[in-house]
Amino acid sequence: MKFILSFIIIAAFTLGVNAQNSKHQILDKATYQDSLVQPNATLIDVRTSEEYESGHLDKAQNIDFLNEELFITEIEKFDKSQPIYIYCRSGNRSGKAATLMQKLGFQTIYDLEGGYLNWTSQSEFEK
Template identity: 50%
Template sequence: MKSLLNVAFMSFCLLWISSCESEQESFIKKIDKETLIAEVIGKDVQLIDIRTPEEYRKGYIDDAINIDFLQEETFKKDIQKFDKNQPIYIYCRSGGRTGRASKLMQQMGFKKIFDYSGSYNDWSATE
């Protein structure tokens, strides 16, 4: 009877551990301007502008850090400096680069990637 209880307890532990691991799976979520304002602006978060340095110099959102996605090797090296287990928010000029960057970052182990689908063009159009 005691060994049966041990087996049941170990099975429970394995189920619990695997359910916790599934919660750690990564995701990519598109967000809108309202979400960006509520969750990012003025807060201590990882906000990455993946446009070129020239685009960045013309203006950027809040305290975004610029890492040029078009320079893929540099992007891969620089993005590794960020915490993969904390939410990371990215945006580009018009929304084309963030989809590719999100997938790459997910492959690199980032867990919570938020893609501002409105992009910088949307942001700057209403300022």
């Protein structure tokens, strides 16, 4: 019994430390414009390929979050220490994707506030 309790305490501590090392931030348009100039930054559209093809933000790569197995395979190819910017249609999927990415060990994740719908209203970011 002591072994199990010790294991649970150590596991909880380890998970807590890892969670503190990763960041998931909601990012507004003004802050995005200033921060995407980082040379190692990556922009990922987590919508379906059909949604992506109908329009996407400039320089965005498409990795469909709804296909979770493919999403994990593709997202694991990125450097977890570099900033990643993500968005979806309205912010729901990208929030879930950011949570998953934190669990996978990504350190700095920026979720674009309001998703594609918000970012393409009067925006120079659309492609």
